[in-house]
Amino acid sequence: MKTTQVTDGVYRLSANVHDILFEGFWPIPNGVALNSYVVKGEKCAIIDGVCNWDGVPETLFAQLDQMQVRLEDIDYVVINHMEPDHSGWLEAFRTLRPQFTVYCSERAKPLLEAFYGIVDNVQTVKSGDTLDLGNGRVLAFEDIPNVHWPETMATYDTKSKTLFPCDAFGSFGAVSDDAPYDDTLQEEHIEFFEREMERYYANIVTAYSAPTKKAIEKVDALDVRIIAPGHGIVWRRDPHRVIRDYKRLSSYAEGPARPEVAVIWGSMYGMTEQMVRPVVDAIEAEGVPTHVHRVPESGLSFVLESVLKSSGVVLGTPTYEYKMFPPMAAVVDELGKKRIQNRICLRFGSYGWSGGAQRELDEINGRLKMNWRFIEPVEFKGRPRETDIELAKERARELARAVKQWVLAESRVH
Numbered sequence: 372m373k374t375t376q377v378t379d380g381v382y383r384l385s386a387n388v389h390d391i392l393f394e395g396f397w398p399i400p401n402g403v404a405l406n407s408y409v410v411k412g413e414k415c416a417i418i419d420g421v422c423n424w425d426g427v428p429e430t431l432f433a434q435l436d437q438m439q440v441r442l443e444d445i446d447y448v449v450i451n452h453m454e455p456d457h458s459g460w461l462e463a464f465r466t467l468r469p470q471f472t473v474y475c476s477e478r479a480k481p482l483l484e485a486f487y488g489i490v491d492n493v494q495t496v497k498s499g500d501t502l503d504l505g506n507g508r509v510l511a512f513e514d515i516p517n518v519h520w521p522e523t524m525a526t527y528d529t530k531s532k533t534l535f536p537c538d539a540f541g542s543f544g545a546v547s548d549d550a551p552y553d554d555t556l557q558e559e560h561i562e563f564f565e566r567e568m569e570r571y572y573a574n575i576v577t578a579y580s581a582p583t584k585k586a587i588e589k590v591d592a593l594d595v596r597i598i599a600p601g602h603g604i605v606w607r608r609d610p611h612r613v614i615r616d617y618k619r620l621s622s623y624a625e626g627p628a629r630p631e632v633a634v635i636w637g638s639m640y641g642m643t644e645q646m647v648r649p650v651v652d653a654i655e656a657e658g659v660p661t662h663v664h665r666v667p668e669s670g671l672s673f674v675l676e677s678v679l680k681s682s683g684v685v686l687g688t689p690t691y692e693y694k695m696f697p698p699m700a701a702v703v704d705e706l707g708k709k710r711i712q713n714r715i716c717l718r719f720g721s722y723g724w725s726g727g728a729q730r731e732l733d734e735i736n737g738r739l740k741m742n743w744r745f746i747e748p749v750e751f752k753g754r755p756r757e758t759d760i761e762l763a764k765e766r767a768r769e770l771a772r773a774v775k776q777w778v779l780a781e782s783r784v785h
C-alpha cells in the first residue's frame with residue numbers, strides 16, 4: 372500500500388482487508404479499508420492504526436518508510452478508539468519504538484491495560500484538551516462516546532481543519548491508493564462508497580444512532596474542511612456530503628426511513644412462499660420499492676441494511692413449534708437489539724394447527740421496545756386460498772399507503 376498526502380503535514384496510511392468477516396461476523400464482499408494518519412508538526416503523531424487484522428503491523432511500518440518517517444520520529448500515538456481493528460498494532464509498535472506517549476480518553480485507559488498491558492506514558496484527554504505538535508499544529512480532542520465504544524473520541528487538527536473521527540463517517544469497501552479522496556474519485560465511485568456506508572452503518576453503528584446524532588452536533592460546531600475516517604475514503608472536496616449521509620442514516624433507526632418496504636420471508640414447504648410475490652407486487656403497484664430477502668439464505672448483514680433503509684417491513688413467516696420460523700425470530704431479535712424502531716409491519720404466514728408466530732413477534736417487539744405498529748396479520752392454515760391472497764394484497768396496499776403517508780407527514784414537519 373502507498374502512503375498518500377491528505378494535505379500539508381497530514382498523511383494517510385492504509386490497508387485493505389478482504390478475506391475476513393468484519394467483527395468475525397459481517398461479510399465484506401467488497402473489502403474494507405483500515406486507515407491511519409500521521410500528522411507532522413515539529414513532533415509527529417500517529418492517529419488510529421492499521422493492522423492486518425491478525426495484528427501484524429508490517430503494512431503500517433512499510434508505509435512509514437515511504438514518507439521517510441522513522442519509527443523513532445513518532446512521539447505520540449493518538450488512540451481514538453480501542454477496538455482492535457484500530458489499536459491491534461500497538462503491541463508490535465511498542466516492541467520497535469518503546470518511547471511514545473499514548474493520548475486517549477479516560478475511558479480508554481483501562482482498556483489499554485486490559486488489551487495490551489500498556490500502563491505507562493498514557494495521557495488521558497477530554498473534550499477541549501489539546502496537544503501542541505509545534506510549528507503551529509495543534510491537535511484538539513473531542514469525546515464522541517459510543518461511536519462506537521464508550522471510550523471513543525475524535526481528533527481535530529486545528530491547522531488543516533481535518534477531523535479524524537475513526538469509525539464515524541466510515542464505510543465498508545476497499546479503497547484504491549490511487550484515488551482515496553472524494554476529489555480524486557468519479558461520482559459513481561463516491562456513490563459506491565455511500566452504498567457500502569449504508570450496510571456498514573446498519574451493521575456497526577445503528578445501535579448507537581442516538582450517540583451518533585450527538586457526535587454530529589459536535590462536528591457541526593467545528594469548522595471542518597476534511598474528514599479522514601478510520602474506514603473508507605477521505606472527504607476533502609465535500610466533507611459536508613458525508614455529514615449529511617450520516618445525519619440521514621442516524622435518523623433512519625428511529626424512523627421514518629425511506630418510503631420503501633423490506634420484505635423478509637422464510638418458508639419450509641412453500642406455503643408461506645406462495646404469498647410473497649402477490650404481496651411484493653401489490654406494494655410496488657403503489658409506487659413503493661421493495662427489498663426482498665429470503666431467510667436464512669440472505670444473511671443478517673444485508674437484511675439489517677434493507678430494514679434500516681425502509682419505513683415498512685413485511686415478515687412472511689410460518690409457525691414453527693408454536694413460534695416463528697427460527698431464522699425469522701433471529702432476524703427480528705437482532706433488529707430489536709440494533710434498535711431499529713418504529714416500523715410499520717405486516718406479517719403473514721402459514722400454520723398447521725395452532726399458529727403462534729404472531730405471539731412471539733409481539734413478545735419480541737415489546738421486550739426490545741421496538742414500538743413497531745402492526746397491520747392485522749394474514750394467517751392461513753396450510754396452503755393459502757385465493758381469498759387469503761386477496762386479503763394479503765389488500766393489507767399490503769394498506770401498508771404501502773401508510774408508509775407513504777408517514778414519510779410525507781415527517782418531511783412536512785422537518
Ligand SMILES: Cc1cc2nc3c(=O)[nH]c(=O)nc-3n(C[C@H](O)[C@H](O)[C@H](O)COP(=O)(O)O)c2cc1C
Nearest residue numbers: 638639640641642643689692693722723724725726
Ligand atoms: C418442524 C415444524 C414445526 C411446526 N410447528 C407448528 C406449530 O407449532 N404450530 C402450527 O400451527 N404449525 C406448525 N407447523 C406446521 C407449519 O406451520 C405448516 O406446515 C405450514 O404450512 C408451513 O408453511 P411453510 O411451507 O411456508 O413453511 C410446524 C411444521 C414443522 C415442519
Ligand SMILES: [Fe+2]
Nearest residue numbers: 452454519538
Ligand atoms: Fe469500532
Ligand SMILES: [Fe+2]
Nearest residue numbers: 454456538601
Ligand atoms: Fe473500526
